[in-house]
Amino acid sequence: MCGAPFSGKTTLARSLAVHTNSKYLSLDDIMRQRGRDLSQLQPVEEWGKAHEICLQLMDELMQEHVSIVLDDTNNLRWLRDRFRQLAQQHQYNTSIIFLDIPLAELEKRREQVRHSKQRNYVPDEVFYPFMEYFERPDTDEHPLIFDGTLDMHEWMRTCLI
Numbered sequence: 001m002c003g004a005p006f007s008g009k010t011t012l013a014r015s016l017a018v019h020t021n022s023k024y025l026s027l028d029d030i031m032r033q034r035g036r037d038l039s040q041l042q043p044v045e046e047w048g049k050a051h052e053i054c055l056q057l058m059d060e061l062m063q064e065h066v067s068i069v070l071d072d073t074n075n076l077r078w079l080r081d082r083f084r085q086l087a088q089q090h091q092y093n094t095s096i097i098f099l100d101i102p103l104a105e106l107e108k109r110r111e112q113v114r115h116s117k118q119r120n121y122v123p124d125e126v127f128y129p130f131m132e133y134f135e136r137p138d139t140d141e142h143p144l145i146f147d148g149t150l151d152m153h154e155w156m157r158t159c160l161i
Contacts, residue, residue: 002074002137003099005122005130006109012099012152013071019156022067029071030054039120051079055086062090075134080141098143103131105148 001009010026017024028038030050036042054070061068074080080096087094114121122130137143146155 001069001071001099002080002096002143003101004073004075004106004134005127006106006113007099007101008146008148008152009073009099010071012097012146013069015152016097016156016160017069019160020067020069022069023061025054025057025061025068025070027051027054027070027072037120039122041126051082055082058083058086059090062087062092073130073134075130077135077138077141080137096137096141096143098137098145100136100145100147106131 001013003009010028013026014024016022027047027050030053031038031042031046034046034050034053036046036050054072058068058070070083072079074083074096084094110122110127113119144159146152146159150158
């Protein structure tokens with residue numbers, strides 16, 4: 001998965017894991033298990049530790065030939081390349097699903113979360129710098145693009161067959 005906060009990555013990743021009988025891994029879950037509050041800005045070093053844990057988990061799963069759906073923003077090319085490199089070592093095929101949701105929609109969803117308190121709200125000082133430095137997947141990464149114009153299940157039926 002690759003996309004901004006509030007783009008629907010977790011919802012799509014969980015559905016995709018069920019649809020493909022894959023193991024669901026989440027960087028946010030790893031951070032929470034490590035006691036990190038994701039409504040606050042987290043040090044880069046903490047995200048680095050979470051990525052190392054995730055890479056180790058993925059390596060173990062790949063040794064057992066388990067399919068994986070990785071739920072993360074994957075906001076930087078070098079992070080995506082790192083996961084791809086591990087997959088190549090295990091002769092795994094990879095796909096990037098880029099959730100390309102317009103900023104206005106992300107802001108609307110973010111505001112809904114702030115009012116509903118159903119999940120962690122991401123404050124402006126975390127959200128907007130993230131958006132500024134987000135590296136969209138390049139065409140050479142061959143991303144599958146989900147832009148929200150189709151229902152998620154319809155998109156999976158038409159794009160993943």
